Amino acid sequence: MATSLRADRLKLAVFDMDGTIIDSQRMIVAAMNDGFADAGLPAPSTAATLSIVGLSLPVAVARLAPGLTEAEVDRVVERYKQAFIRLRKETGGEAASPLYPGARAALERLARRDEVLMGVATGKAMRGLSHALAAHELASFFQTLQTADGHPSKPHPAMLLDALAETGAEAEDAVMVGDTEFDMEMARAAGMTAIAVTWGYHPETRLRAAGAHHVIHGWDELDAALALSWGEV
Template identity: 50%
Template sequence: MYLILFDVDGTLVDSQNTILHGLEVGFAAVGLTMPDRQTALSIVGRSLEEAFLDLVGSAHTDKVPAMAAAYRQSKIARREQGLDLDPLYPGAREAIDRLHRRDELLLGIATGKALRGVRHMLDKHDLHGRFATIQTADTSPSKPHPDMVLQAMAETGVEPGRTLVIGDTGFDMAMAKAAGAQAIGVTWGYHDHSRLVENGADRIIQAFSDLDVALSEILKFDKETI
């Protein structure tokens, strides 16, 4: 059995606009200036408090709880209004369904999102039942700490050498390597190619259509039957 863990933001769904809106709310709540778009998106993948701390620095540590609370409250309110529906990236659903049909594969999620946000994504995109394990910021330290991958392996009984993480950030790659797993970086997310490579990506893909070949090379699958 093999375990394939997907990141969410920047990998399965394009959530940059809703993340930026939440960050803007958080900065406004404490009267601080929002950083530029590239800087703000550089923290995607981190848990919320750690993301805000990365952006404001140690001088404003005391403001982080209020910023995170404002972000969460905004998210909850917008979802109740039917907003914040982050679209799946092209090919994501097809890849998930195709891999889910393989008897030798288990799929999972490892994300800096809260479980509430993951459930919202699964509900809106009708993806329930595909993932054997879901690891979130509610129960694990922030990426790149390896705990999410370690917990997923413990839950599924899959060893590190048969586990692979797919993500768009250096945090995902570093998390996978720290857990002894392999990693595929995707270029359509929020970190550039160099950060993925620097943090240990075994392969880099440009689109979900490239995933089958990458998996066949790393996990020795027959790509014709993926």
């Protein structure tokens, strides 16, 4: 049984965005294909592109095509950004990328708990995250936003360490919820509990191998995983 001291302490739940809260794979794959094509390079497979979602763009492109020079990586990254902006205008962008079923209800349940703060740690740039939050009216849920703009790529723990610093939560009272091995590795590096979701872009076997403490198969399982993580049961 958790002590009342532990139960009353501030808690932090940090969420990945792509593949966890919103299903943006169509936009990501299309932009990556266009980015490689515009740079005169063969596009990676869909599976390969989804395998690197969550990494910052330069790291992702270098992993997809390890033979590229730094200048070629920069060119693909720039073409990807241009393609994403174009696709956002043509398709509605993040507004056309649906929330996973149950996501909003789960966030609403957490928002009603006074001792719980929430945040985002994403490989998106702040501009892209802002579009996603605005498109789905999610901004009010989160007290800390960590993006690829000012941090090393996942799985470096910098985003989570900054989230802890901004909110005042302790690592032992914080969780990271994500769909990729990069999220799991980042959480463990920051001393936080790693909660993996299986509806995103990395398979369960990969998530477990990366050190997930808990694995959930639907948003309705989040509350129980949090209770275990926070010593509430």
